[in-house]
Amino acid sequence: MAAFQSQWTGRRARHARMHRVGATALALCAWGPTASCGGGDEILGPLYTEIVVTSDFAWDLPPDFPAPRVPEDNPMTPEKVELGRRLFYDTRLSGNETQSCASCHIQEAAFTDRLPRGVGSTGDVHPRASMSLTNMGYQPVLTWANPNLTTLAEQALIPMFGEDPVELGMSGREEELFARLEAEPIYRRLFPAAYPDDPVINLSTITRAIASFQRILISGNSRIDQARRGEIALTESERLGQNLFFSERMECFHCHGGLMFTGTNDFDGKSSPEIEFHNNGLYNLDGNGLYPSPNFGLFEFTQRPEDMGRFKAPTLRNIELTAPYMHDGSVATLDEVLDHYSRGGRLIAEGPNAGDGRTNPNKSEFVIGFELTARERQAVIDYLKALTDHDFVANPAFSDPWVEGSRRR
Amino acid sequence: MKSTRLSTSFSRIRPHSFVALALVLTASAACGEDDPIAPAGPIDVAINFEARVNGASFACGTRYSNVGTTSSTIELTDFRFYAHDFRLVAANGQETPLELAQDGPWQLDNLALLDFENATGACGNGTPATNTSVRGTAPAGDYVGLRFRIGVPFELNHQDASTASAPLDITRLFWNWNGGYKFARMDLRRPDALEGEAQGWNVHLGSTGCTPTGDRTAPATSCANEYRPEIEFAAFDHATNAIVADYGRLLAGTDLRVNTPGTASGCQSFPGDADCPPVMNRFGLDYEGSVSSGQTFLSVN
Numbered sequence: 001m002a003a004f005q006s007q008w009t010g011r012r013a014r015h016a017r018m019h020r021v022g023a024t025a026l027a028l029c030a031w032g033p034t035a036s037c038g039g040g041d042e043i044l045g046p047l048y049t050e051i052v053v054t055s056d057f058a059w060d061l062p063p064d065f066p067a068p069r070v071p072e073d074n075p076m077t078p079e080k081v082e083l084g085r086r087l088f089y090d091t092r093l094s095g096n097e098t099q100s101c102a103s104c105h106i107q108e109a110a111f112t113d114r115l116p117r118g119v120g121s122t123g124d125v126h127p128r129a130s131m132s133l134t135n136m137g138y139q140p141v142l143t144w145a146n147p148n149l150t151t152l153a154e155q156a157l158i159p160m161f162g163e164d165p166v167e168l169g170m171s172g173r174e175e176e177l178f179a180r181l182e183a184e185p186i187y188r189r190l191f192p193a194a195y196p197d198d199p200v201i202n203l204s205t206i207t208r209a210i211a212s213f214q215r216i217l218i219s220g221n222s223r224i225d226q227a228r229r230g231e232i233a234l235t236e237s238e239r240l241g242q243n244l245f246f247s248e249r250m251e252c253f254h255c256h257g258g259l260m261f262t263g264t265n266d267f268d269g270k271s272s273p274e275i276e277f278h279n280n281g282l283y284n285l286d287g288n289g290l291y292p293s294p295n296f297g298l299f300e301f302t303q304r305p306e307d308m309g310r311f312k313a314p315t316l317r318n319i320e321l322t323a324p325y326m327h328d329g330s331v332a333t334l335d336e337v338l339d340h341y342s343r344g345g346r347l348i349a350e351g352p353n354a355g356d357g358r359t360n361p362n363k364s365e366f367v368i369g370f371e372l373t374a375r376e377r378q379a380v381i382d383y384l385k386a387l388t389d390h391d392f393v394a395n396p397a398f399s400d401p402w403v404e405g406s407r408r409r
Numbered sequence: 410m411k412s413t414r415l416s417t418s419f420s421r422i423r424p425h426s427f428v429a430l431a432l433v434l435t436a437s438a439a440c441g442e443d444d445p446i447a448p449a450g451p452i453d454v455a456i457n458f459e460a461r462v463n464g465a466s467f468a469c470g471t472r473y474s475n476v477g478t479t480s481s482t483i484e485l486t487d488f489r490f491y492a493h494d495f496r497l498v499a500a501n502g503q504e505t506p507l508e509l510a511q512d513g514p515w516q517l518d519n520l521a522l523l524d525f526e527n528a529t530g531a532c533g534n535g536t537p538a539t540n541t542s543v544r545g546t547a548p549a550g551d552y553v554g555l556r557f558r559i560g561v562p563f564e565l566n567h568q569d570a571s572t573a574s575a576p577l578d579i580t581r582l583f584w585n586w587n588g589g590y591k592f593a594r595m596d597l598r599r600p601d602a603l604e605g606e607a608q609g610w611n612v613h614l615g616s617t618g619c620t621p622t623g624d625r626t627a628p629a630t631s632c633a634n635e636y637r638p639e640i641e642f643a644a645f646d647h648a649t650n651a652i653v654a655d656y657g658r659l660l661a662g663t664d665l666r667v668n669t670p671g672t673a674s675g676c677q678s679f680p681g682d683a684d685c686p687p688v689m690n691r692f693g694l695d696y697e698g699s700v701s702s703g704q705t706f707l708s709v710n
Contacts, residue, residue, distance in 0.1 A: 073569075147620055148567075148588035148629050157570055161580045164673055172534035172581035203571035203580075293671040293681070301587075303618040303633045303680060 060397075062220030063229060065259070066267040068137030071151050074208045076215065079194040082401075084213030086190060087206060089400045092180040093160065094121040095169035101159065101210065102400065104130040104167075108393050110318035111217065116329025124165035127294050129329040132322045134315055134392070137215035140266040140273030144327045145297040145311045147275070152211035157203070174203065181206075219317050219392035224383075234386065237375075241383025244376055250341070251366040255280075261316035261387065277310035278364040281345025281357035282326060289362040292353050295328055309362055320385045321393065334381050344369025451546040454507055454647050456495065456555065458541050459710060460488050460525035463657030470530025472600065476657050481665040483597040483610075486532055488525040488656065489582065490593035490614070491561045492640075495519070497547050497647075498554035505552070509545040514538065514575045516545075520565055522576035523654070531598060534581060555645035555652075559614065559692065560592035560637035566616060567629045588619045588629040592636065593692075595656050596675075599665060607668040611675035612659065612688055618680070636678055638693040642709050651710045659706045662687030 057076035059067050070076050087093065088101045099121040105111035111133035113119075118126035128144050141147055142155045149155045159167040161174075170177055178201045181187050192199035194209055224242075226232045234242065245252045255263050255278050266273035277298045283291045291297060291309040298307035311327050325331040331340060340346050344367055345358030357363070372380065392398070460467035463476060467488055474482045495507035509516045515524075521543040526532040560566075565577060566589040582591045593614035602608045618633025642652070668674055669683040676685040686699035693704030 146586065149585075153571065154569060154585065157580075157583060157585045161583045162586060164677065170580065171583070172536075172579075174580050203578075204569075207571050294673075294679075300679075301618060301620045 059218075060216070061218060062225060064225075065218065065220050066269060068215050068218075069140075069266050069268045069270065069273075070215065071153070074151070074153055074211060076212055077194065079190070080209045080212035081216055083187075083190040083194040084209035084211065085398075085401050086186060087210050088213050089402055090181075092184075093168055093170065093177065095173055096121055097180075099168055101156075101168075104159075105133050107395075107398055108321075110134050110219070110321040110393055112322040114323070116324050118167070120165055120167040121169045122166045124167070126165050126167065128327050129324070131314060132318060133214055133217050134219045134317045134389075135260050136217060138260050138265050138267055139262075141264060141275050141312065143312075144314075145277060145300065147277075147298065147301055152214050153204075153207040156207040156210050160207075177206075178202065217392075217398055219389040221391045222317065222389045223386040225389070227386075235382065237379045237382040238386045240376065241379035241381070241386075244372070244380050245383055250370050250372075250380070251368060252341075254366040255313040255364065256316045262313050264312050276313065277307070278313055278366075279309040279311075279360060279362040280313075280326075280341070281360045281363040281367050282330065282340070283309060283346070283348070283353060284355035284357045284360040285353060287355065287359070289360045290355075292328075297327070306362055309360065316384060317387050318389055318392065320388045334384055335377075338372070338377055338380060341367060342370050342372060450549065451508075452549050454497070454545055454547050456507075456543045456647050457651040458523050458525075458543070459651050459653045460541070461653055461655045461657070463655065465657075467525055467656070468530075469526050469528070469532035469535075473657065476597075477660045477663045477665040479664050479666055481599055482601055483599055483665065484531050485526070485595065485597050485656065486609075487535060487581070487594045487596040488532075488654075489522065489535075489579075490559055490595070490654070491520060491522050491576070491582075491590065492543065492557050492559050493518075493520040493562045495521075495543060495545065495555070495557040497550070497552040498556055498641075498643075499551060500553050504556065505547050505550060507543070507545040507547050509543065512544070515540040516543070517574055517576060518562075518565065520561060520576070522579070522582075524576075525654075536579070536581075552647070553645070554641070554643045555647070556639065556641045558637045558639050560616075560635075561590045562637075563616075563632075563635075566590055567619070584613075584615050587615060587617060589616050589632075591615045595659070597656075597665075602666070606666040607674070609674060610660075610663070610665045610668065611673075611677060612656075613673075613675075613677040614692060615678050617678050634678070634680070636689075636692075636694055638704055640693070640704060640707055645709055653708050653710045654706060655708065656706075658708075659688060659691050661705070662691065 057078070061067060091097045091100045093100055104113045104118045106113055113130045115130070117128060118130040120126065131144065136142065136152065140150060142149045142152065149158070161171045163171050181201050187201070191201055191205060195205050223232060223234065223238070227234045244250050255276065257263055258265055263274060263276040279289070279297070285292065289305075289308050294300070296308055298310040299305070319334070323333060325334075325337050331337050343358060345356065345360060345363060347356050347358065348354050358369070462473040462483070462485070465473060467485065469485065472482055472484050474480065476483045495509070496504040497507055498504055506519070509519055509521060511517065515522050522540060523543070524536065524538070524540045526535040527539050528535040528537045561577070568577070570577065570583050570585055570590075577590065582594060584591045591613045593612065596609065596611040598609040599607065614636055616632035616635050616637070619629035619631070621630050663684070667684075672682040672684060673679055676682055676688040678685070678689075680697065686696050689696035690699055690701040691705045693701050695701050
């Protein structure tokens with residue numbers, strides 16, 4: 001088993017900041033999930049990397065990334081991360097022991113499941129698509145449209161205990177879950193290590209450990225990142241796509257802007273979180289903006305008519321890997337995404353969801369439609385694909401820590 | 410197996426509950442009667458509840474016929490609800506709060522969980538222990554009536570469920586998606602449902618339309634629909650009366666064969682659910698223009 005290796009190993013940091021410290025091999029050992037430091041080539045690299053220390057936790061951050069903001073009630077520790085990684089990939093977290101978090105959040109698919117809508121452990125089909133966990137630690141609200149879910153630990157209760165739909169299917173069975181985990185020798189070591197003051201297996205310790213693991217799922221080594229750091233040059237087509245993406249002609253960046261390629265973002269030291277919900281004109285069932293039940297977006301919570309169909313714009317990082325698209329997986333390819341936005345809203349000619357999303361009264365003022373030449377369209381797609389971080393989806397620190405095939409999915 | 414689960418539960422996360430359990434078991438003997446030789450002061454009050462289906466005592470595993478507008482046969486899979494803000498009412502209308510015993514498993518602050526299922530039969534996802542009374546103290550006085558609310562008070566409803574104390578640690582009553590709890594959970598299945606009919610029908614009462622106001626990173630600070638019905642009995646003697654919770658009466662206006670397509674199973678308090686008006690009205694709640702003429706779910710025995 002390989003010790004965790006910084007993906008920034010050997011890269012020269014070109015944007016050093018005052019608050020960063022040069023990492024030592026010791027610091028990396030403290031971080032490493034397997035705690036198997038002690039020699040070998042694998043730990044030589046970090047001598048050259050940069051690791052941000054926040055609250056005594058050594059983040060392995062891309063050189064131009066701030067650290068995620070961490071809730072005060074759940075400080076980061078390497079032990080919690082290691083425990084959370086085990087739990088994330090543990091099918092004992094589902095009632096019938098067939099699914100783990102990773103069943104719907106598959107690393108190779110940037111922690112999505114490649115399905116239009118998620119399927120739970122008992123076969124229930126979720127009304128919405130499994131969201132990518134890319135850089136979730138930078139998200140101040142966590143789901144497609146629920147403004148109340150602001151911490152990863154709290155959010156974890158929903159797949160575990162939700163019943164409409166059933167996801168992991170643990171509702172009413174938490175004692176059974178605790179007993180299963182107590183029977184696992186690895187957890188007898190990991191829970192006391194993560195929670196030395198109160199090494200109890202309960203909902204709080206389980207969810208906070210999973211949250212700690214999710215918070216390190218940081219992606220910042222796409223071609224676009226490398227180009228921003230001056231390490232590579234984008235292709236001509238990618239550069240054209242970038243210009244189009246950030247143009248007032250396409251308006252993509254208004255909702256998908258910033259370092260995280262979503263307007264909804266937060267990080268340690270930021271003055272305040274930014275939270276945005278937008279209607280992008282996918283539906284208009286009744287001419288007054290109605291979306292298909294039960295996917296009403298922000299309206300479900302605020303019950304303000306203008307919030308019907310308003311959803312969070314997800315990060316576009318790794319978007320190539322997270323098809324199909326939109327909150328309900330109703331758009332299959334990036335090409336079709338561009339069809340949707342170029343028309344300024346989707347027309348559904350017939351069927352129960354018939355309607356013209358272009359005339360949805362709640363539609364974002366930035367979904368105005370545009371025309372692209374074939375070359376321009378390819379350039380935009382090339383640019384979006386340049387947001388793929390191949391190191392992120394292959395990073396062994398984020399992978400299944402259990403013996404192959406034993407507990408996964 | 411069930412008792413093992415219960416004991417491990419208590420030993421793991423509720424260390425004081427053995428004491429609390431003993432209190433629960435003895436409470437009925439100690440409450441509800443004035444002791445003539447005791448000095449004047451607070452009196453013990455126990456408000457007893459009975460669960461029924463159209464007048465018949467409720468038990469997990471029992472089937473009940475003639476429920477709803479089309480005489481369905483049903484078997485319940487859950488029967489629990491939270492209640493809070495108990496007030497004893499004097500003849501002049503003055504309210505005196507009932508101070509609830511902080512017993513560990515069932516009562517917290519002014520909140521109590523009434524739990525009529527015992528995890529047997531079709532109630533397998535429930536808890537073996539039941540709780541059919543609310544216990545507390547009040548100043549000695551001449552009380553003629555009772556008022557309380559169904560539900561979890563706002564101050565307790567929007568906290569971190571993963572660290573919440575009993576009785577707010579019941580995952581079956583979590584409603585995290587709405588940032589709160591299910592105030593009432595009464596689920597049923599229809600063993601002789603025909604093809605195309607609803608196989609089950611669930612009543613989940615809880616606040617909906619909850620959203621942060623102002624700082625959207627803070628927990629829910631208001632709910633468009635509170636759905637905490639105020640219950641009032643003008644004549645209620647805690648020493649001799651009990652409160653009957655009748656699921657059959659709650660469903661008296663409902664056709665249990667039908668669940669409106671595209672809506673949650675039964676009525677789960679969400680907006681735009683045509684299955685909700687007859688249920689919500691019988692809780693005493695108005696629902697989207699359907700005005701309640703008074704609750705009929707609870708009555709005094």
